[in-house]
Amino acid sequence: MLEDFLNEAIYVPEGFEGNVPRSIVFDDPKCRAAYEGFGSLPNDRAVVAEVEGSVVGACWVRTTDEYGHIDDKTPSFSISLYSPFRGFGLGTAMMRSMLDELRAAGYARASLSVQKENPALRLYERLGFRIIGDGFDDTEWLMVVGFA
Template sequence: MNDYQIRLGVKEDEEFLWEMLYQAIFIPEGEPRPSRDILKEPHIAQSMEGWGREGDIALIAMDADQTLIGAVWVRLFDDTNKTYGYVDEKTPLLGMALLPEYRGKGLGKALLGKMLKIAKQSGYEAVSLSVDPNNPALHLYHKFGFKQIGVDGTSWDMVVKF
């Protein structure tokens, strides 16, 4: 897929980032997607609530028509607001999603690669994430050097160090 652009996210992208948070919820093939009310669950909502605080970074992918099609984001948490994939207050937690019709075309690889470069340039020593081990994105995370460091419910906590 070559006709896309990636730009830095802005505060006005918050609504789209909420949609991407919903899309990031892994649902096994053939199972129904949960209601969007799942975004109100505290451990999920805190992943995006108050977007735009210090340390929040997003990259937004757009198609040739400037339609938003995917995003990757990092943000810092601490012991008072930790969520899935949390390591420590110095390690940003990564989230990423694409609209379903854009998956498997190399866009996730481009987004993740750019975000990891930005995170490293921002002085972070590592980035963490949480992923269901059945999620096809796990292969991509392994390619970029993410290693499993724990299990939280049905998901793996992973980290890549720079």
């Protein structure tokens, strides 16, 4: 299931022609690190959004070397909703729930990466994340939220 949500999370800019191949979530080691063996690490955590008994979104964190990774003590976020369920506050609710859980568990901070053109950037800023520099490359931001 996380592979599906990771595929949904790939930001496709407006005007992009063509398709992003689904194989990217399997071929890119940083993508695979976001889901491969999920649940096997002590700090793997996830919440889901359900509508009428169906999972329509997921928010999960890990400390593996995925996009948004800072160090082995800082969980990095992955979040996605199926497109018909975006814009209704489900993503905000999932992220707030996860942030509360991480804070309660004693983590000092959490991180994520986001494409610079992705409108979700505003959501992350509203939740307290701040840009600390470029992410994996110059098309994305690396963001951090502290719990102190």
